[in-house]
Amino acid sequence: MSPMDSAAARDRALDAAEELFYARGVQCVGMDELRGASGVSLKRLYQLFPAKEQLVAAYLARRDERWRGRLAAHVARQRDARERIPAVFDWLEEWFGEAGFRGCAWINAHGELGATSALVTEQVRAHKEAFRDCLAALVDDARLPASLAGPLFLLAEGAMVTAGITGSTRPAAEAREAARTLMAAAGRGGLSRPAPTA
C-alpha cells in the first residue's frame, strides 16, 4: 500500500472500531483485535491515534456525524414542519429495529468510561448537546414553544435507553405518541397547570 492512504487506513481503523466497540463495549476489544479486524498494523494504528482513548473519541466523533446526518436526512423528507418531530421518533424506531442494535453508543460509552476518560465524556456531552440542538431547531421550525425541546429530548433519550435494555422497538412508538400529546398541548397554549387538586 502506498504511504498516501493513511486516510484509508484511518477509515478502516474507524470502521473496525465502530463495529467492535459498539457491539461488545470498548473495554472488551483490545488493540490487537482491532488490528486483526481492520488490517491496519499496530504501528500504523499508533501513528494515527496516539492512544486507544483517542481512537475511541474519534470513533464517537465520526459516528456522531453520521448519526445526525442520517437523522437529518430522514426528517427532511417531511414537508410539514410539525410532522418532522414525530418523524424523529419514526427514525428512532427504525434504528432500534436494526440488527445489532445495542442502545445508544454514547450512553453506553459514558456508562463504561464516563468516570475514567474526560475525552470520552466530552464527546458524549457534545453529541447529546448537538442532538438536543437539532430537536430545538425542529421545534422552532414548527413554531412551537422552545420549552418543548427539553421534554422531547428526554423522551428520545428514555426511548434509546429502554430500547437498548429491553431490545424492543416499542419505546419509540410510546415516545412518539407522548411527543404528539405534548405538541398538541403546547399548541393549545403553554405548559399545563397542575391538575385541579380540590
Added chain:
Amino acid sequence: MSPMDSAAARDRALDAAEELFYARGVQCVGMDELRGASGVSLKRLYQLFPAKEQLVAAYLARRDERWRGRLAAHVARQRDARERIPAVFDWLEEWFGEAGFRGCAWINAHGELGATSALVTEQVRAHKEAFRDCLAALVDDARLPASLAGPLFLLAEGAMVTAGITGSTRPAAEAREAARTLMAAAGRGGLSRPAPTA
C-alpha cells in the same frame, strides 16, 4: 470475628462494592481494592461470591431494593394520588443533586457489561421493569389511563441519563412538567390525535 458474621462481611463487601462500583465503574475496581475498602479478606469474598460477576449482581440487587424503598417512601408522603406522580420527579431531582451522583447505576452497568454479562443484564432488566411497574401502580391509583405509564417511564429514564451525562438536576424539573402536561391531557380524555395535516 466470630464465624457468624458472614452476614456482616457480606454487608460490608456490598457497601464497598456499591460505593466503588458506582463511583468509578465496575471494571475500574479490582477485587483487591474491594478487599481493602471493605476489610473483608479475599478468601471470604470468594466464599460469599464465587466470582466478581455475582458480586456485581448482588450489588445491583441490593441497591435496587434500597432505591425503590426510598422512592416509595418519598412518594407515599403525598396524600393526593395524582400528586404522587410529580413527586417521583421531585425525588429524582433530589437524587440528581446528591453529592457523588453519577447517573443511574443500572444504565451505567448495562453500558459497561450489558454485552458481556447475562447476569448483569438480567438485574438491569428486572430493576427497570420494577420501576416501570411502580409507575404503573401510581398511574392506576390516580385513576389515569394505563397507557400513561410508558411515557412517564421514558421521561424518567431520559432524565436519569441526561442528569448523569450533564451533571445537572434540571432534567428532573423538565420531566416533571412534561409529566404534568401528559397527565392533564390524559385526564382530558385519551391520547392526542395527530395534528391536522391538511
Added chain:
DNA sequence: GACAGCGGAGAACGAGCGTTCTCCACGCGG
C-alpha cells in the same frame, strides 16, 4: 499444654491488555 481446624494476609499464577521494540522484506536513489 498439645493439637486440629478456621480465617486472614498476602504471595503467586495465568491471562489479557496497552504500548513499544525487533526484525525482515521491499522499493528507490546512486
Added chain:
DNA sequence: CCGCGTGGAGAACGCTCGTTCTCCGCTGTC
C-alpha cells in the same frame, strides 16, 4: 547492483486483574 529507509508482522514488556494457594496465628477442646 548496493545501501537505505519505510512499513508490516508479530514478539516482547510491563502492568493489572481475577482467582487460587501457602503459610501462619488464633481459638476452642481434651
